[in-house]
Amino acid sequence: xxxxxxxxxxxxxxxxxTFGDGTLLVVAGAGTGKTKTLACRVAFLLERxxxxxxxxxxxxxxxxxxxxxxxxxxxxxxxxxxxxxAGTFHAVAHRLLRLYxxxxxxxxxxxVMDQDDAADLMQLIRLDLGVAKGDRRFPQKATLARMYSHTxxxxxxxxxxxxxxxxxxxxxxxxxxxxxxxxxxxxxQQRLLDYDDLLLFWKTxxxxxxxxxxxxxxxxxxxxxxxxxxxxxxxxxxxGMRQSHEDLMAVGDDAQSIYSFRAATVRNMLxxxxxxxxxxxxxxxxxxxxxxxxxxxxxxxxxxxKERYTKELWSQRRSEQRPVLVTCRDEEEQxxxxxxxxxxxLEQGVPLSEQAVLFRAGHHSAMLEVELARRNIxxxxxxxxxxxxxxxxxxxxxxxxxxxxxxxxxxxxxxxxLLPGIGPRTARRILDQLGRPGRVDDAARCNGGGRTxxxxxxxxxxxxxxxxxxxxxxxxxxxxxxxxxCEGVPLxxxxxxxxxxxxxxxxxxxxxxxxxxxIGVFYRPIFERRYENAAMRLRDLEQLEQIAARYRSRRQFIxxxxxxxxxxxxxxxGAPHRDEDYLTLSTIHSAKGCEWHSVHVLHxxxxxxxxxxxxxDDAGIEEERRLLYVAMTRAKDVxxxxxxxxxxxxxxxxxxxxxxxxxxxxxxxxxxxxFEQRVDRAEVxxxxxxxxxxxxxxxxLNRLWNC
DNA sequence: CATTTATAAATTTTT
DNA sequence: TTTATAAATG
Numbered sequence: 001x002x003x004x005x006x007x008x009x010x011x012x013x014x015x016x017x018t019f020g021d022g023t024l025l026v027v028a029g030a031g032t033g034k035t036k037t038l039a040c041r042v043a044f045l046l047e048r049x050x051x052x053x054x055x056x057x058x059x060x061x062x063x064x065x066x067x068x069x070x071x072x073x074x075x076x077x078x079x080x081x082x083x084x085x086a087g088t089f090h091a092v093a094h095r096l097l098r099l100y101x102x103x104x105x106x107x108x109x110x111x112v113m114d115q116d117d118a119a120d121l122m123q124l125i126r127l128d129l130g131v132a133k134g135d136r137r138f139p140q141k142a143t144l145a146r147m148y149s150h151t152x153x154x155x156x157x158x159x160x161x162x163x164x165x166x167x168x169x170x171x172x173x174x175x176x177x178x179x180x181x182x183x184x185x186x187x188x189q190q191r192l193l194d195y196d197d198l199l200l201f202w203k204t205x206x207x208x209x210x211x212x213x214x215x216x217x218x219x220x221x222x223x224x225x226x227x228x229x230x231x232x233x234x235x236x237x238x239x240g241m242r243q244s245h246e247d248l249m250a251v252g253d254d255a256q257s258i259y260s261f262r263a264a265t266v267r268n269m270l271x272x273x274x275x276x277x278x279x280x281x282x283x284x285x286x287x288x289x290x291x292x293x294x295x296x297x298x299x300x301x302x303x304x305x306k307e308r309y310t311k312e313l314w315s316q317r318r319s320e321q322r323p324v325l326v327t328c329r330d331e332e333e334q335x336x337x338x339x340x341x342x343x344x345x346l347e348q349g350v351p352l353s354e355q356a357v358l359f360r361a362g363h364h365s366a367m368l369e370v371e372l373a374r375r376n377i378x379x380x381x382x383x384x385x386x387x388x389x390x391x392x393x394x395x396x397x398x399x400x401x402x403x404x405x406x407x408x409x410x411x412x413x414x415x416x417x418l419l420p421g422i423g424p425r426t427a428r429r430i431l432d433q434l435g436r437p438g439r440v441d442d443a444a445r446c447n448g449g450g451r452t453x454x455x456x457x458x459x460x461x462x463x464x465x466x467x468x469x470x471x472x473x474x475x476x477x478x479x480x481x482x483x484x485x486c487e488g489v490p491l492x493x494x495x496x497x498x499x500x501x502x503x504x505x506x507x508x509x510x511x512x513x514x515x516x517x518x519i520g521v522f523y524r525p526i527f528e529r530r531y532e533n534a535a536m537r538l539r540d541l542e543q544l545e546q547i548a549a550r551y552r553s554r555r556q557f558i559x560x561x562x563x564x565x566x567x568x569x570x571x572x573x574g575a576p577h578r579d580e581d582y583l584t585l586s587t588i589h590s591a592k593g594c595e596w597h598s599v600h601v602l603h604x605x606x607x608x609x610x611x612x613x614x615x616x617d618d619a620g621i622e623e624e625r626r627l628l629y630v631a632m633t634r635a636k637d638v639x640x641x642x643x644x645x646x647x648x649x650x651x652x653x654x655x656x657x658x659x660x661x662x663x664x665x666x667x668x669x670x671x672x673x674x675f676e677q678r679v680d681r682a683e684v685x686x687x688x689x690x691x692x693x694x695x696x697x698x699x700x701l702n703r704l705w706n707c
Numbered sequence: 708c709a710t711t712t713a714t715a716a717a718t719t720t721t722t
Numbered sequence: 723t724t725t726a727t728a729a730a731t732g
Contacts, residue, residue: 060722088722089722090722091722115721115722140725141725149722195721195722198722199722261719261721262720262721262722360719361718361719361720362719363718363719383721386721420710421709421710421732423709423711424709425709425710426709426710469709469710471732562722563722565722587721588720589720590720611719613719613720614719614720
């Protein structure tokens with residue numbers, strides 16, 4: 001084979017890429033060419049004549065998969081990498097379950113719900129059971145959803161998970177268990193799968209005697225990226241998928257494990273050799289990304305870690321410029337400094353696309369976003385609040401989901417509650433009526449002579465509409481005709497529809513975009529009445545239509561949206577914005593795997609990094625340390641870490657109340673010495689300029705009561 | 708009686 | 723910006 005590009009690899013990388021048959025773990029530090037190695041491995045396999053359709057590539061995001069495929073194609077020059085099975089665990093699980101789900105008793109027309117939907121269903125059940133009635137605080141729906149997911153993914157008993165991660169809920173263990181049991185039942189009734197089910201049923205698929213064997217035989221090679229952020233369930237799946245073939249390559253960095261809240265565990269990496277006996281281990285330690293001083297500071301942060309890591313990164317990239325620790329008076333000054341530095345670099349020729357601002361929590365960038373907008377600096381924000389979380393987007397999707405899976409009670413509920421004059425009670429009644437087992441001929445007519453006895457609630461709604469309160473009649477009628485329109489079914493004018501229509505044409509042929517338009521006819525008036533800033537939100541709906549225009553299949557549209565939600569406005573923006581230079585704002589979590597010429601890390605204060613929410617136990621604090629490490633190692637040439645001294649707590653009042661922060665505990669004085677330290681007094685208001693030791697004294701006191 | 712509106716309180720990270 | 727509860731309304 002004439003593989004010229006092999007020469008560009010260092011010995012360790014080459015060893016990984018050209019690895020023969022069997023199981024391999026690649027321990028790859030930050031910036032050591034992990035993506036390159038994986039892409040080369042794919043190219044190498046293709047060169048060896050492996051059928052791309054028999055290679056499975058599991059990544060953390062769809063974007064990562066796309067990048068590796070395009071790089072592999074570029075190297076092999078064959079253009080066949082697109083035929084790989086590539087995507088996230090969840091996306092691949094979905095694809096497999098559509099193919100084989102029937103064999104384990106999965107309903108044909110299942111649909112997938114995201115974690116928000118899961119929380120909403122929890123809430124319905126919580127209200128039904130009347131669990132939250134007492135005067136004791138009961139966990140919120142989002143907490144319940146997180147708890148459930150963690151339990152399933154970790155494959156541990158609920159009691160253990162609650163005691164460890166949600167100790168304040170320990171008193172409600174029984175009630176929580178009862179909710180979870182009902183939750184499982186209702187998902188099955190409604191033909192809904194949550195994220196965890198996708199993994200869970202994939203695992204079930206693996207252990208099915210015949211299909212499991214088929215599945216494992218289906219792939220000659222499996223490659224897994226970001227292995228440090230996989231959980232016990234995912235490890236089980238991999239084992240199930242390697243019953244007959246051994247060829248597996250997992251790549252990860254134990255120092256970058258930052259998803260324990262999703263039940264990810266470094267133990268997957270550490271125990272890899274035991275789980276896959278005979279596995280070889282290759283370690284990549286040469287960092288090609290960052291300059292020496294940046295790497296030195298990053299390593300120093302990790303050197304205080306209580307856990308032992310397997311490697312120490314080194315770099316040949318010399319530089320005089322140390323990373324900069326910027327001490328600011330408060331968040332406002334931090335914002336000003338960030339903007340100033342960004343513009344300085346821009347003038348020196350570093351485009352905005354090579355710069356990024358990173359932070360711990362989505363809302364940490366709020367002030368900066370306002371300032372960037374004021375100064376006309378274009379940016380895209382990754383992580384934090386998402387497009388799909390907006391109420392009006394969810395409303396519209398609920399319609400489509402009813403059409404896709406008429407048993408989806410959650411979406412029905414959402415849509416019915418939109419109608420003025422219909423509240424939870426009436427909605428419940430209507431749903432009960434629609435869901436009641438019908439006469440057999442009814443069912444037959446609805447399902448086109450179908451297999452199921454159960455008449456689809458959608459068909460019921462169209463054929464025998466339940467009574468609604470007088471005030472809701474008009475809107476209810478509009479809803480029915482909108483749904484009928486999308487289905488391509490004529491709506492029976494009066495209640496006595498003639499029974500001899502032939503099998504109704506299915507609306508599945510209608511383009512999704514058209515369906516959204518028709519729903520709009522019904523939804524728009526409600527929408528305008530309901531939301532104050534309808535004009536702004538209308539643009540979101542138009543964007544949704546634009547995305548829909550790219551899809552032929554409604555099902556594909558909905559599942560893509562739930563499994564690969566648009567992570568930033570950039571995913572939504574049309575062609576005109578593509579070539580515009582823009583700055584990246586991102587949570588540290590969403591910045592995983594990315595790199596920029598210059599990186600700005602905001603809020604390096606205790607309480608922010610580490611987040612106050614995570615300082616409960618040692619493991620939590622250690623993960624926060626890794627988080628800072630991930631943030632710092634994103635930088636190639638320039639790294640700024642900002643530390644605002646003063647925080648206003650303007651939660652309820654707009655007063656002047658403030659507290660003094662302390663520099664993050666992950667940068668003690670020995671580490672600080674590796675930074676260039678700047679305190680810009682020019683912009684400090686002299687009236688509030690007190691010596692730092694006074695502040696520190698105050699801060700020390702504040703720690704006594706601000707816990 | 709059910710729905711709507713008013714009021715007060717709280718807010719990590721994501722497939 | 724959302725969410726739980728209380729009061730007002732139909």
